[in-house]
Amino acid sequence: MKTLVWVEHDGITVKDATLSAVTAAAKLGEVHLLVAGENVGGVADAAAKIAGVGTVHVADGALYAHALPENVAPLVVALMADHDAFVAPATTTGKNIAPRVAALLDVMQVSEVLSVVGPDTFTRPIYAGNAIATVKSSDAKKVLTIRGTAFEKAAAEGGSGTVEAVSAATDDAGVSRFVGSELAQSARPELTSAKIIVSGGRALGSGEAFHDLIEPLADKLGAAVGASRAAVDAGYVPNDYQVGQTGKIVAPEVYVAVGISGAIQHLAGMKDSKIIVAINKDEDAPIFQVADLGLVGDLFKIVPELTEKL
Structure with a gap:
């Protein structure tokens, strides 16, 4: 079973949420990564070093510079022809892309996965986490978002994945555009990875x-x-x-x-x-x-x- 993992990054480094997603994906079988963005060669090289990773697919183009989901989702769907599952961290970006991928594939998404029971069976929280549901998907292609706190982080070093370029689209979906961002700058640890x-x-x-x-x-x-x-x-x-x-x-x-x-x-x-x-x-x-x-x-x-x- 081949699983494609969306790599969360800031254009320079791979974010910790990706490492947890890799651990979850490894429970399904062979792990491939997708790095999409503009001038992301360094990110792709870092992703290839993550333990347990096979192939790193790189889509480098201006259309993916800000990870607009309307542009990224068709890219993922094209790659899903050779993959059995798509895994994204349950981050703001991951939760923006995964539902669109599921809709284009006409499958159900399994959200906030806490554990992988089998190739088609997962646990996830319901009722604000007061109950845990075990769900089984009958879809041929699986689309999952992973709760990073539920999985150990894969080692960021020690892997030897191969980097493979994929054709970047040239036509903008045209339904959204990046206007700007206001990011809180802080010398303190990142909230989702702080001890x-x-x-x-x-x-x-x-x-x-x-x-x-x-x-x-x-x-x-x-x-x-x-x-x-x-x-x-x-x-x-x-x-x-x-x-x-x-x-x-x-x-x-x-x-x-x-x-x-x-x-x-x-x-x-x-x-x-x-x-x-x-x-x-x-x-x-x-x-x-x-x-x-x-x-x-x-x-x-x-x-x-x-x-x-x-």
Whole structure:
């Protein structure tokens, strides 16, 4: 069984989400990768070094510079003539491309796969992760998105895959165009790959308080900064910080939740963390039901004191 994996990258390096997708794909059989973009020779060479990879298909062209799914999906479908399954990380980009591929192939997509039981059987979360469903696909071609926190990352070095160029399309689908991007620049670790995350909630009251309390604590711990949806909706921090069912799914070694009540939507994005620390003045907050360590009290007093003692 040949599986084609979408390589998530920033034009320079392969992102960690790809490594987890490779691990999942390896459980299905032979692993091939697809690198699409503009001037991505370096990315392709890095992808070929991932352990367990066979062929790296490279589509290098201006049409793929920003991974517009309307242009990428037909490319994937063309390559699926020689592959049995398409696997994409369950990231913003992966979840944008995979459904279009499934629609063009006229197959059902299996989303947020947690484990590979067999060549056609998988587990995935339902009801915001409160239940795990085992699903069996009867489609000839499989289209899967992989929850990265559920799989170990494949080794980024040690592989010896071959790089093979594929014909890049010259005709734009013409239904979307890249206008621009506003990326949050930070020296802190990336949220989805950080070992420690400090997240703040609506209880912080303002963006100024969020930055004054959460960021110094995160810097002391060498942690990434996250937020609840309520904090993002209130405008404290950009959407890129959001952890939860409609945000980023994380599973760090330590997750510190400050002023977060623990709504189901948020818990779905972080409850697989190894150690969960909760700071909240409401002792009945749902977050304490999943927390390994809980501290009931005023976060405006506790957090500065904790930061000072670290």
